[in-house]
Amino acid sequence: MSVTPSENPASAALAANTFRGEGGRKLRRLLGNWQGLTGVVLVMMFLASAIFAPLLAPYDPNALDIPARLSGPTWQHIAGTDQLGRDTFSRVLHGGRVALYVATIGISVSMVFGLLFGMLAGYGPRWLDNTLLLLFDVIRSFPTIIIGLAAVALLGPSLNLILAIVIVTTIPAYARLVRTSTMALRNTEFIIAERSLGVTLSGILWRHILPNVIGPMFILAAMDVPVVVTVEAGLSFLGLGVLPPTASWGSILNEGYLLIRQTPWPIVAGGIPLVLTTLGFTFLGEALRDVFDPRLAKGH
Amino acid sequence: MTPLVQIRNLDVIFDTDRGPVRALRDVSFDVPRGKIVGVVGESGSGKSTVIWSIARLLSANGRIVGGKILFDGRNLCDLGEAALRDFRGRQASIVFQDPMTSQIPVKSYRQQIIDILYRNREQSRSQKIGHALAMMRRVGIPDSEQRIDQFPHQFSGGMRQRMGIAMALLMKPQLLMADEPTTALDVTMEAQIIHLLRSLQAEMHTTIILVSHNLGLVAELCDEVVVMYAGEVVERGPIGAVYARPAHPYTQALINSDPARVTERRRYLPTIPGDLPDVRFKQAGCIFAGRCPKAFDRCRHEEPAAHVLEEGHDARCHLLDPRQVASSSVTAASRQEGWVPVDPGSNVAATEPLVRVRDLRVSFPGRGGLASLLPGAQPAKIDVLVDVNLDLRAGETLGLVGESGSGKTTLGRCILGLIPASSGSITLRGRELTRLSEREFRPLRENMAMMFQDPVGSLSPRQSVRSLIVEPLDVHRPKGFDRDAVALKLADMVNLPRELLSRYPHQLSGGQARRVGVARALALEPDLIIADEPTAGLDVSIQGEVLNLMRDLQIAHNLTYLIISHNLPVVRHISGRLAIMYLGRIVEQGDCEAIFRRPAHPYTEALINGIPQPDPEHRRTLASIEGEVPSVAFRPRGCEFHARCRYAQARCREEPPEETVLSDGRTIRCHFPLTG
Numbered sequence: 001m002s003v004t005p006s007e008n009p010a011s012a013a014l015a016a017n018t019f020r021g022e023g024g025r026k027l028r029r030l031l032g033n034w035q036g037l038t039g040v041v042l043v044m045m046f047l048a049s050a051i052f053a054p055l056l057a058p059y060d061p062n063a064l065d066i067p068a069r070l071s072g073p074t075w076q077h078i079a080g081t082d083q084l085g086r087d088t089f090s091r092v093l094h095g096g097r098v099a100l101y102v103a104t105i106g107i108s109v110s111m112v113f114g115l116l117f118g119m120l121a122g123y124g125p126r127w128l129d130n131t132l133l134l135l136f137d138v139i140r141s142f143p144t145i146i147i148g149l150a151a152v153a154l155l156g157p158s159l160n161l162i163l164a165i166v167i168v169t170t171i172p173a174y175a176r177l178v179r180t181s182t183m184a185l186r187n188t189e190f191i192i193a194e195r196s197l198g199v200t201l202s203g204i205l206w207r208h209i210l211p212n213v214i215g216p217m218f219i220l221a222a223m224d225v226p227v228v229v230t231v232e233a234g235l236s237f238l239g240l241g242v243l244p245p246t247a248s249w250g251s252i253l254n255e256g257y258l259l260i261r262q263t264p265w266p267i268v269a270g271g272i273p274l275v276l277t278t279l280g281f282t283f284l285g286e287a288l289r290d291v292f293d294p295r296l297a298k299g300h
Numbered sequence: 301m302t303p304l305v306q307i308r309n310l311d312v313i314f315d316t317d318r319g320p321v322r323a324l325r326d327v328s329f330d331v332p333r334g335k336i337v338g339v340v341g342e343s344g345s346g347k348s349t350v351i352w353s354i355a356r357l358l359s360a361n362g363r364i365v366g367g368k369i370l371f372d373g374r375n376l377c378d379l380g381e382a383a384l385r386d387f388r389g390r391q392a393s394i395v396f397q398d399p400m401t402s403q404i405p406v407k408s409y410r411q412q413i414i415d416i417l418y419r420n421r422e423q424s425r426s427q428k429i430g431h432a433l434a435m436m437r438r439v440g441i442p443d444s445e446q447r448i449d450q451f452p453h454q455f456s457g458g459m460r461q462r463m464g465i466a467m468a469l470l471m472k473p474q475l476l477m478a479d480e481p482t483t484a485l486d487v488t489m490e491a492q493i494i495h496l497l498r499s500l501q502a503e504m505h506t507t508i509i510l511v512s513h514n515l516g517l518v519a520e521l522c523d524e525v526v527v528m529y530a531g532e533v534v535e536r537g538p539i540g541a542v543y544a545r546p547a548h549p550y551t552q553a554l555i556n557s558d559p560a561r562v563t564e565r566r567r568y569l570p571t572i573p574g575d576l577p578d579v580r581f582k583q584a585g586c587i588f589a590g591r592c593p594k595a596f597d598r599c600r601h602e603e604p605a606a607h608v609l610e611e612g613h614d615a616r617c618h619l620l621d622p623r624q625v626a627s628s629s630v631t632a633a634s635r636q637e638g639w640v641p642v643d644p645g646s647n648v649a650a651t652e653p654l655v656r657v658r659d660l661r662v663s664f665p666g667r668g669g670l671a672s673l674l675p676g677a678q679p680a681k682i683d684v685l686v687d688v689n690l691d692l693r694a695g696e697t698l699g700l701v702g703e704s705g706s707g708k709t710t711l712g713r714c715i716l717g718l719i720p721a722s723s724g725s726i727t728l729r730g731r732e733l734t735r736l737s738e739r740e741f742r743p744l745r746e747n748m749a750m751m752f753q754d755p756v757g758s759l760s761p762r763q764s765v766r767s768l769i770v771e772p773l774d775v776h777r778p779k780g781f782d783r784d785a786v787a788l789k790l791a792d793m794v795n796l797p798r799e800l801l802s803r804y805p806h807q808l809s810g811g812q813a814r815r816v817g818v819a820r821a822l823a824l825e826p827d828l829i830i831a832d833e834p835t836a837g838l839d840v841s842i843q844g845e846v847l848n849l850m851r852d853l854q855i856a857h858n859l860t861y862l863i864i865s866h867n868l869p870v871v872r873h874i875s876g877r878l879a880i881m882y883l884g885r886i887v888e889q890g891d892c893e894a895i896f897r898r899p900a901h902p903y904t905e906a907l908i909n910g911i912p913q914p915d916p917e918h919r920r921t922l923a924s925i926e927g928e929v930p931s932v933a934f935r936p937r938g939c940e941f942h943a944r945c946r947y948a949q950a951r952c953r954e955e956p957p958e959e960t961v962l963s964d965g966r967t968i969r970c971h972f973p974l975t976g
Contacts, residue, residue: 025317189758196716197820198745198775211762 029291036287042280046273050096057090061247070263080265082255088269091247096273098159098248102232103225106166111217113167114174119205119213121175122182129179136172144169144231145238152240162241166228177220181213223285226278233274249274303330304372304475304507305354311366312349312358319580322531323349323362325587329526329536331475336501336508338522338539340515340554342839343810344576346531347511351477354509355394356384371475389419393468397480399460403452409463410448416470432470439466439496456928457704458489465496469504477509482517486703486866487910488925494520494912513839515558516912519543520919524612527551530576530587537613539916547607547615549592557844558914560869563896568851569844569873575809586618594619652730654828654860655692655715660685660724662707662714662884682933684710685884688724689959689967694827697854697861699875699892701868701907703929707884708864709753712830715862716750717741728828746776749821751831755813755838759805765816766801772823790819794849811842818846822853830862835870847874868911872896880904883932883940886959890966900966900973902945939971947972 030036049056058078059065065077065085072080079089121132148165155161185191186209194204229249235241236250237257244251249270256266312324324346331337341347352358354369356376369376371391379387396402404412413432420428429448436444439462452460461481468476478497482490498521501508512518518525518539525542527535527550535548546552555561556570574591577583586592589599598618607620662685685707692698702708713719715726721734728744736744749772752758759768766787767774773786791798794815805813814834821829834850835843847870853859865871871878872892879889880903888901899905906925913919927944930936936943942952949972957969 189752189754190760192713192718193750193752193758193820194760194771195718196713196745196750197772198742199771203775207763208760 026291030287033287033290035283036291039280039283039285039287042276043284046096046277046280047100049093049273050100053090053093053097057087057093059087059090061091061094062086062245070259072263072265079269080263082252082266083259083262086245088252088266091252092249092269092273095247095249095252095270096277098236098242098246099229099232099277102159102163102166103228106163106170106228107221107224109167110170110174111221113171115178115210115214115217117171118175118178119182119209122179123186123201123205123209132175132179136175139169140172145234148231148235148240149238152235157240157243159242159246162232162235165235166231169231170224170228173224174217174220177216178213181216182209185209185212219285219288222281222288225281229274229277301333302373304333305331305509306370307331307350307354307367308370309367310350310353310364310369312346312353313363313365314359315361315363322579322582324353324531325579327367327528327531327533329533331507331509332524333474333507334505335523336497336510336521338518338525339509339511339528340513340518340525341528342513342554342576342841344530345528347513347528348479349531350528351394351479351509351511354475354477355388355392357388389416390471391473392475392477393471393473395461395464395468395476395478395481398484399457399464400452400484403460403464403467405452408449408451409467413448413467413470416467419471432466435466435470436463439463439469439500440492441466457485458492458928461485461489461493462496465493465500469500469506472504474507475509476506477511479511480513481510483512483514486929487868487907488703489928490517490912491910491925497521514912515555515840515914516560519914519916520912522916527554531579532587532616534588534617535613535615537609537615541610541613543914543916545609545613547609547613547620548588548617549594549619550588551615553593554840555914557840558869559843559847559867559873560911560914563869563872568848571844571848572841573845586616653691654694654729655690655862656725656727657688657690657692657711657715658725658727660688660690660711660714660726661722662710662719663722683884683935684932685714687959688884688886690879690886690889692828692860692862694860695854695858696877697863697875699871699878700862700864700881701866701871701878702881703866703907705883705929705932706881707932708881709832710884711881712750712832712862712864716745716748716830743776746824747826748828748830749824749826751814751817751821751829751834753833753836755810755817755836756805756808759813759816761805763804764801765796765803765805765808768805768816769801769819769823772820776824786823790823793822793853794819795845809842810838811845814838814842814846815849818849818853822857825857826859828860828862830864832864833866834863835865835867843870850874868907880907883930883935885940885969886967887941887969888966889968890962890964894964894966898975900962900968900975901941901970902947902974903941905974906944906946939969947974 031040063086065081065087067085068074068077068081069085070081070083071077077087077089079092081087117132121129144165147169148162151161151165191204191208194208199208232241232248233250233253236248237254239254241250242248252266252270256270259266307330308328310324310327311322314321314323327350339347339350349358349362353364354376356379358364364377371387376387410429414425414428417423417428417431423431433444433448436448441447441459441462455463481497482493485493494517497508500506510518510521522539525536525539526533527542527548529550535542535546535551542551543555546555550572553570553572557572559569562569572591577587577590585600585602586595586604589595592599602618604616604618604621606614606616608614609620661683663681663683665681688711700708700711710719714721717733717736717738724734726733728748733741733744769787769790770783773781787801788798791801796812796815796819800808800812805816808816831850835846838846850861851874854861863871863875875892877890878892878895879886880901881887882903888895888899888904895904896908899908910925925944930940930943938954939945939948939952939957942948945952951971955971957971959967959969961967962973962975
């Protein structure tokens, strides 16, 4: 049942206010459930610690403190040190920067290309759709780590190579999502109405399709951040990612793995932020979906 | 004998983000045994909520906060879940508006029927199926032995609704509730379903509650009627009394604004100005006072009581209070009673037509490749439009009518170049349109606009009303025009409140969204407007407003309209000429009034007889037309209408009729026209 406010000025003003508050209402709903709140808090912690790592870290991540090497948590080194006496806590904070870099750049670039390819596949002629789909499926048929190993074997390890691998392997997911929603939109009455006005192809894609397909992309992106972070960590763990002495969560775990007989602390310290970030973004993605999914939205 | 259902002072609240909505307030009425009670009202009147309350199937945010619902003397509000389940299956069942969404898509009807009959433990499976087959034959489903193993998507809309009725009646319930049972169907199907419900009721003595916005349907079917407005019952009584002597101003307005009652083209349709009140807040006084043409002071302060007019007929209105004599001086006749200043048909140019369609054919590819070689497969090419000839003269209104699947929307879109023509020609002022590329076509779009069927769905959802209205100018005019001035001018032209310009489509009501659609169509001051079901999805009162507005704008701007609709009363009211389509062919074309008075094609006659009349004194006795529209993939031989035609002869089965011109200038495709 839809209830339409009457046309008197008071209720029109009221309606205008509720509209202005629409974003606010969504935010309140996001923070209103425990998942959304936990997600937002964890993501904020991740962002703040990565951005302000140089200010927060008590030591230079590469500074050596040989006498205190392989220590457990102490007042000087709250998360202990590694075999060279480097402060694990500082390294974890700086490792977050690597994760953030890969996640933001990687995901935003994949989103842009995913949107472009997805809209073309969904709105364009059938042969283009088939070609793009074939391409996506070929990429998706290889496990990311295998593509990573092959690429590193060819080109040598580097952070930017990881970034490129992340981008190439995540584009298909975004493109497929956009393609499906574009196809659902292309025969709706409002798109036909726009065509009847003589709106150009780019106008239809940019002004009428894009705003309607971009919402689900952000939900997918939030859920994808942990995937990308673990890919980077995984490749770095295998020694295929960032080069020593740069700290990344994967390289910290790798070193911790080698030192497991001496001390468990690097693994604990490198694993906790990975787990928390994964949880945070997953919760955030789930909560975003609940807020934006029209099927769950009450009233209007 | 006590009534089967007694609803007393029912109050229902829906909790929403924007606060509790008081959807039903103090609703009381009786449903006598063996009668059909119609609940009528516009959208937002709470008429469906009544049904869901009786079935105790309100959505999760709805709750009954007061009153009681007595069924056979038992208060349904006190029943537990187990007792309710028993009540729903055994004693009451529901026929839904859209059987496609209310029947289980992944189960065959056989399985669905066995699920329904699980209570009859004493019956064997074959007895159950036998029982179901008998019921299917009773509701008119042919080949029931084969069709019981099919799935809902394999049934046509009309057959699916018949199946819905059959399944609802399987347990022989005492009460059948039907929620807009014919709204999704064509006129001819609707007539068949009305006929079916009436005969089933006479035979099984089931008590029926029918919820509908369609006054004609209620008049055809019901014994008693309950009129609802904004969650309250404003009038109730025996059908004849309410239709002949409506007492409440809302009932009067509702009945008067039905286009089936106003057949003169030059009359304005009566409307009910204003919108529903916001029922989140308690209204002082009469709920209808804000829109009532007869409202006076007392209406705004004091809630009216129900005044009994005659046995079983009462209405809630202060005007009916015997003590209220003084202020019944009614406001002067408004535009509602008025006439259109000029006959919109009078300035039709007799010269070269604006649009000329010749031998137009549109085909869509069927299933190609190897599948087309299989026996019984679809042909490789499906003709949606065949040999269409149509002239549209400048300044006239041509109504294009047909059942769903007749190709009328395809023809409209094809003229606008949105669907490519396979062969034939379309000319606009003598210029050929069918071979133009989109780039060449674009400048022509300034002169032709389209109004789409779904008022809200045809507006891009993430654009504000302002940018939607201005968009046609953005596309066709040089940059630098004054957007705000244009938006205000257009909003005023279509009577759209200016404060709505900053809203988004989903925040508009159907009528408001429709006015945005009209404004978009008019923005470039085109010559031709193709309106696809301009009144679909609108309430009767809003429908009148939109049609009056289109009429006024036609006179002001000398517009040419092509009105595509299945709603014959609306088309009759607005059109000067009429074209009737069947299976992608125009079967009759000519002057609108002449066709309505003396249809020449049997199909036209059937369509016209199928219109439910809002007059309970003159019910039709027979379903006007049998059978269903065949698929365009498998066209019948000979005259494509012969299988459903009452007058079909041997020649009709063999030889397709050519287009011929009758003495009064109509064109027709029939071997044996009904008029000379």
